[in-house]
Amino acid sequence: MSGATKGKLALYWAASCGGCEIAVLAINEKILDVAALFDIVFWPVAVDGKVRDVEKMPDGSIDVCLFNGAIRTSEQEYMAQLLRRKSKVLVAFGACSHEGGIPGLANANNRRQIFETAYHDTPSTDNINHVEPQPKTEVPEGTLHLPVFYDTVRTLDQTVPVDYYLPGCPPEADRIWDAITAIVERKLPPPGSVIGAETTVCQECPRVRNEKKVKKFYRTWEIIPDSETCLLEQGLLCAGLATRAGCGAKCPQVNSPCIGCYGPNVGVHDAGARLMTALASVIDSNDPAEIDRIIRDGIPDPVGSFYRFGLAASHLRRSKRGNGKAAEAEQAGLGVH
Amino acid sequence: MSESDFKPKVVAFLCNWCSYTASDLAGTARIKYSPHARIIRVMCSGRVDPTFVLKAFAMGADGVLIAGCHPGDCHYIEQNYKTMRRHEMLRYFLERMGIESDRLRLVWASAAEGQYLAESIDSFVAAVQKLGPLNWSANWEENGQRAEALEEIVHEHAEAMEVAP
Numbered sequence: 001m002s003g004a005t006k007g008k009l010a011l012y013w014a015a016s017c018g019g020c021e022i023a024v025l026a027i028n029e030k031i032l033d034v035a036a037l038f039d040i041v042f043w044p045v046a047v048d049g050k051v052r053d054v055e056k057m058p059d060g061s062i063d064v065c066l067f068n069g070a071i072r073t074s075e076q077e078y079m080a081q082l083l084r085r086k087s088k089v090l091v092a093f094g095a096c097s098h099e100g101g102i103p104g105l106a107n108a109n110n111r112r113q114i115f116e117t118a119y120h121d122t123p124s125t126d127n128i129n130h131v132e133p134q135p136k137t138e139v140p141e142g143t144l145h146l147p148v149f150y151d152t153v154r155t156l157d158q159t160v161p162v163d164y165y166l167p168g169c170p171p172e173a174d175r176i177w178d179a180i181t182a183i184v185e186r187k188l189p190p191p192g193s194v195i196g197a198e199t200t201v202c203q204e205c206p207r208v209r210n211e212k213k214v215k216k217f218y219r220t221w222e223i224i225p226d227s228e229t230c231l232l233e234q235g236l237l238c239a240g241l242a243t244r245a246g247c248g249a250k251c252p253q254v255n256s257p258c259i260g261c262y263g264p265n266v267g268v269h270d271a272g273a274r275l276m277t278a279l280a281s282v283i284d285s286n287d288p289a290e291i292d293r294i295i296r297d298g299i300p301d302p303v304g305s306f307y308r309f310g311l312a313a314s315h316l317r318r319s320k321r322g323n324g325k326a327a328e329a330e331q332a333g334l335g336v337h
Numbered sequence: 338m339s340e341s342d343f344k345p346k347v348v349a350f351l352c353n354w355c356s357y358t359a360s361d362l363a364g365t366a367r368i369k370y371s372p373h374a375r376i377i378r379v380m381c382s383g384r385v386d387p388t389f390v391l392k393a394f395a396m397g398a399d400g401v402l403i404a405g406c407h408p409g410d411c412h413y414i415e416q417n418y419k420t421m422r423r424h425e426m427l428r429y430f431l432e433r434m435g436i437e438s439d440r441l442r443l444v445w446a447s448a449a450e451g452q453y454l455a456e457s458i459d460s461f462v463a464a465v466q467k468l469g470p471l472n473w474s475a476n477w478e479e480n481g482q483r484a485e486a487l488e489e490i491v492h493e494h495a496e497a498m499e500v501a502p
Contacts, residue, residue, distance in 0.1 A: 051494070052494070052497070055494065074483065074486035074487055074489075074490060075490060077483070077487060078487055078490045078491070081487075108433075108434075135486065145489065145490075145493060147486065147490075148482050148483070148486035150479055150483065151479060152476075152477055152479065268388075269388070269392075270388050270391060270392075273386060273387040273388040273391050274386070274387075274388065276387040276423065276426045276427065276430065277386050277387055277388075277423060279426065280387075280419055280422035280423040280425075280426045281419050281422070283422045285422075286408065286415075286418045286421065288421060288425060291421065291422050291425045292425045292429075295422075295425055295426055295429055296429060299429075302426075302429055302430045302433055303430065303433050303434065306430065314391070315388070315391040315392045315394070315395040316391055316394065316395055316434055316436075316473065317395070317476070317477055318476055318477065319433070319434045319435045320434065320435025320436060320476060321435075321476045322435075
C-alpha cells in the first residue's frame, strides 16, 4: 500500500487500567504491519500528540479509532464525542468500553461513597483538611478545572454510537488481529456487531461435562478442583456458560473459573441475568429455605459475581443511588467537606 | 403522592397451564382484581428468565409478579422448581442493588384457583402501592452537572493558548 492511501488510526483510553494498550502490542511483530497499513494519528500512551491536533482534524478523517475504557468523567465523555466525530469507524475495544468492565463495578456505589473511601477512609490516608478534588479551584492566576467525576460509570455505547465491539479483558491478540484484518480487507460484519465468536466459553473448554447438581458453592480458595471435570460441577462459580467465547477458555484450563470478561453471547443483553438463570438451574434443592442458604452462603457478593464486567451495561446499570449513609448525607447536603 | 393516588405498574408473568387459566377462570367468574397488573402469558413460569424481571424494573415497572403451577404440578415436570430457585436468586440480587425484594413475588396458583389468583394480584398490588414508585431510570441521571461540565471543556479548549509546533 502506498503512503498516499495509508489509513489513519487512533487509539485512546478512558477509564481503564492500560492493559488494552499492552494487548495491542501483544500482536507482536504484526504491529509493524499495522504501522505499514496505517498512520497512527493519535495514541497518547505511545505517540506524542495533542487533543488540540485531533480537534483540528476534519470530521470523519480518522479511518479507525480503537477506544478502550469506560466513561467515568466529563473529560472522558468529551474525548468519546470528539473521537466519534473524527472517526469513520469507532471500535469499543475491551471489556470496559464494551460493557463497563471493572470500573463499572463502581456503580454498586456512588461518587460520595467512592470519595469517602479514596480520600478519607483508607488506613493509609491522612487527610486532616478533608481535601477532595473539586471541578473548579480558584487560584490567584485564575480558575483551575478538573473533570467532573460522574456518579454512574457508562459504557462507550451509552455515550456515543459505536460501530463495533471487541470484547475481552483484554482482547486476545488473535482476536485483535482478526479485527484489524477484517477492517483492512473490508470484511466487517454489519455495524453494531461484536467482532468475535458466537458461542460460549464452555464450547472452548476441554473439561468433561456431566449433569450439573450443586449443593454448595465454593470460593476459589476453599477447594483445589480436579483438572478434568467441569468447574461448575465442582461447585466453583464459573461464568463460562453465560460468557462469549473467543478467549480459548484460558482460565478454566488453569483451574480458575471463568469470570465473564468477554461479556454476553450474541443475542443476549444482560450476561449477569443469564448467569443467574444458569446457576439457579444447577442448584440441587427444591426447598426454598435450603436454596436461599446455598445461595447466600456460597455467593457472598452477588453483584460482583454475576456482573464482574457487565454491571454498567446491564439492564439496571447501577445500584440504587440513594443507598447507604454517605448517600443520605449527600442528599441532605452534608457530605461536602 | 398519597398511597391511594399512586397507580403502580405491575408486570405479572402467568404460566399458560395453571395461572393464566386461573386468571381466565377469574374472568369468567367475574371476579374483580386490580387493573394495575399487566398480565403476560408465558408457557411456563420457568420461562421467566431473570432478564425479563430486571428489564421490567429498568423500563419502569414498580413490581413483578410471577405465577405458576404448584410445585410437583408443573406441565414441564420440574421447571417451576427452577423458577423457585431463580426467584430466591433474584430477591438476593435485588436487595443488594437497593431494590426492595418485596417488589418481586412468586405465587403458585392452579387452574382452579381463580379466586386465589385474583386475591394474590390484589394483595401484591397493595404491597407495591405501599412501597411507592420505583422510577429506576432516575438513578442514571447526573444531576445536570454533566452537560455543564462538557460545555466547560469545549469553552476551555477554545480559550487555550496556541502552542508553537
